[in-house]
Amino acid sequence: MILIQTEDAIIARLRLGLGRMVQEVGSYGGELDEGLEEAIRRFPAAWVTFGGITKTEPYGTSHQKFKATGQFVVMVGERSVRSEAAGRRGGPAQGEVGSYPLVYAVRRLLSAQDLGLPIAELMPGRVRTLYNTRLERQAFSVFACEFQTAWIEEALPRDHWPSPPAPGTPEAETSPDAVFARYQGKLGQPDPDWLRTCLNYHLTPDDGQPDAQDFITRSEP
Numbered sequence: 001m002i003l004i005q006t007e008d009a010i011i012a013r014l015r016l017g018l019g020r021m022v023q024e025v026g027s028y029g030g031e032l033d034e035g036l037e038e039a040i041r042r043f044p045a046a047w048v049t050f051g052g053i054t055k056t057e058p059y060g061t062s063h064q065k066f067k068a069t070g071q072f073v074v075m076v077g078e079r080s081v082r083s084e085a086a087g088r089r090g091g092p093a094q095g096e097v098g099s100y101p102l103v104y105a106v107r108r109l110l111s112a113q114d115l116g117l118p119i120a121e122l123m124p125g126r127v128r129t130l131y132n133t134r135l136e137r138q139a140f141s142v143f144a145c146e147f148q149t150a151w152i153e154e155a156l157p158r159d160h161w162p163s164p165p166a167p168g169t170p171e172a173e174t175s176p177d178a179v180f181a182r183y184q185g186k187l188g189q190p191d192p193d194w195l196r197t198c199l200n201y202h203l204t205p206d207d208g209q210p211d212a213q214d215f216i217t218r219s220e221p
Contacts, residue, residue, distance in 0.1 A: 001176045002119065002151050003050055003070075009115035010048050010072060017109040021102060022046050028075060032130065032142060040140050043079040044102060048072065051146065059152055069150045072122070074110070075130065076102040079140035099141045103127055106145050120150040161188035 007027060015025045021044060028047035031039040039045075051071035059067040078099040111124045125146035132141045156162065162180045164187065165171035172178050180187060196217045200210035 001179075002117065005117055006072065006115065006119060006149070007048055007050060009117060010074070010110065013109055013113070013115065014046055014048070014074070014106065018046065018102075018105060021105060022076075028073075032075070032077075039077070040079050043077045043140060044099075045077050046102065046106065047075045049075070054148075056153075064155050064157065066153045066155065067150055068153050069148065071125070072147050072149065074106050074145045074147070075142055076106060076145065077131070077140060077142040078102060099143055103143050103145055110147055118151060122147040122149050161186050163188040 011025055011027065018025060023042055023045055025046045026048070028049035031042070031045075031047060049072070051073045053068050053070045055069040056066050059065040076099055107124050107127075110122050112121045114121050125148050126144075127146070128144045130142040130144050162177040162185070164175050164177035164181045167178075167181060172181075179185075196215060199214040199216070201212040201214075202209075203211045
């Protein structure tokens, strides 16, 4: 599934690129909503989440494909026991990277990248302040860096049901439709195997009957 692949690829690139600037890079799991004190102890950190699909429009002339425009968000957080300015700008110590440099680093690493996936290049968007305050004696700040991308989605033919590859095949491991088989959703019949193609040749003037034929037959494995 392209959403999972994109989120995983963003996390992998940030882990390599940020190096020791952060203690952790991961998928956002509500760290800032529950247990804020525990989350601050893990700063500096970066978390990635999917921000939703903002637009979907037809793609091409087949009426079966759509271009989906979506957003991913990278949240970066940093703390300082010295001052709010040090938490945002960084300090002389190796461990005081600062949230501003983290914002720059994230945008530098991700902007205009397609991560080797069938998506449009990541376009940097807004940077929003989520937190810029103090908790007891620690000043901390968190910023959300938005990135926009797009990908092509293919619709099912009218009145058809998903037809995922057979379980146990290599294709089944990567097919997004495998989720329907895994959870016993209604499935359609798989497309029949190609066996033979007949080519008819008509000479002018054409009497409606082929003047020659070629048969292309699949060889047995």
